[in-house]
Each structure stands twice: as structure tokens, then as C-alpha cells.
Amino acid sequence: MTTDRRVLVHPDKDSLAGAVAARFITKIIDILDEYDEAHVVLSGGSVNTAVLAAIKNSPAQNNVDWHRISFWWGDERFVEASSADRNDLQAREALLNHIPVDEAKIHAFASTDQIADIDEAAADYARQLDEAAPDGARYPRFDIMFLGVGPDGHIASLFPGLAGIRETEKTVVSVLNSPKPPPLRLSLTLPVIQSADRIWLVMAGADKASPLGLALAGASIEEVPAAGAQGRKRTVFFVDKDAAAEVPESLIAPSY
Incomplete structure (x- = not known):
């Protein structure tokens, strides 16, 4: 897969979150100038949640037509809806509860309160993807997908060595044995x-x-799933100085 990959380094977590938030607002406005609607995939984790909070706190977010954006998630912890582990709950508290987004366009994974069986929950999300897809596709055109990367190199809930990273037919998988809790x-x-x-x-x-260094060096996707995170148009690693410690200088791009 050919894609424009770049690494943008920021001094610390706070400046990183602010820079990504500013870039998101600028880019999503550009996307909405080109298309009638946009689809954005959110991620959990403290850094990505900090980005959402920075978007909320930016005066520029008032320039975004939030009604035309659908939100999805790359993964979710299969727990009760009120659990602090839920990625969608963190996103709501950080951003979604504070902007005029249509509730029908917030596509959260089912919680255990809603669907007790995890395989049925996976099938439910696959159905949501299919219903929002253009003719002939199985899922929407995702304009921006946020991902976090674990210390083991996992993305979403696709972990090294587990079956999920090898799945090519299904659009959504259930994970029963996550090495990082909850399982x-x-x-x-x-x-x-x-x-x-x-x-x-x-x-x-x-x-x-x-994991960043290994992903950029072309490690096996089976061993470092982050190596497989490549967008159709562009892939950007937004990192702080500590995370960039093993990135070759030649791969670090000038700041936007």
C-alpha cells in the first residue's frame, strides 16, 4: 500500500493535544467544503481524549458544522454503558456532550446492558457500518480515523499474535482475551x-x-499491528518528544 506517512513531533503531551486539535478543526472544515458529510473514527486513551478536550476548548470549533459529521469508534471495551472504561463515555465527556452533534450520528458500540452476547454486539456494529455505507460498500468512507498505539504495538483492539489482526473477511471482531484489561x-x-x-x-x-520505531521500520503486522495502520491518502504519527526517541531524523517531518 502506497501512502504518505509522516511523523510530527511536539515537545510534550499538552502541546501535542493542542496541535492535533487545531489540525483536526482545519481539516474537517476542508472536508465538509468538499463533501456533504464526514465520517470520523475516534479512539480511546488519555492522549486521544486530551485531543477531544482541546477541540472542545478551541474557539475555532464554532466554525465546524457538527451536524454533518458522523462519529464512530475503532474499538470499545465490552462493559456496561456507565463504565469509565468505555471509550464512548470518555469521548462524550470530553467533546460530544458539548457540541451540537446529532445523537443519531454518534455510532457507539453496544454495551453489555444493551446486548449481552459479544458476538451479537459485533454483528450489530457491522450492521451499523453496512447501513451507513455507500452502495456496493460494507462501511462508510472514513475521512479521519484516530488511533492510539499501545506499548505492545496494538491498534484499536487488534493485539500482536491474536486472531483479530489476521481477520480479513469480517468488518468487526469480538476479542475475548485482550492482554490488556478488560478482556x-x-x-x-x-x-x-x-x-x-x-x-x-x-x-x-x-x-x-x-512500537513507533518498529512500525516505521517495517515490522511484521502480526508482531506490531501499528505497522499496518496506513491510510489511503495519508498516515500521520503525531507524537511527543519522548515517543519519538527511536524515530530516524529523516522520517520526522517539519511541523504543519
């Missing part, structure tokens, strides 16, 4: 992730330096 999760599959026009991986901390 039950739901995740988009790699083909869906790679269908996104733009993938933005947001990473902070020294524990992300190794």
Missing part, C-alpha cells in the same frame, strides 16, 4: 482501518518509542 472488547478489523482516507496515530510517552 472483552470489540474492534474494527485491519481492512476497515486501512480503508480510511487519513489515519492519525496520536502517541505520547517513552513507552511508545519502541
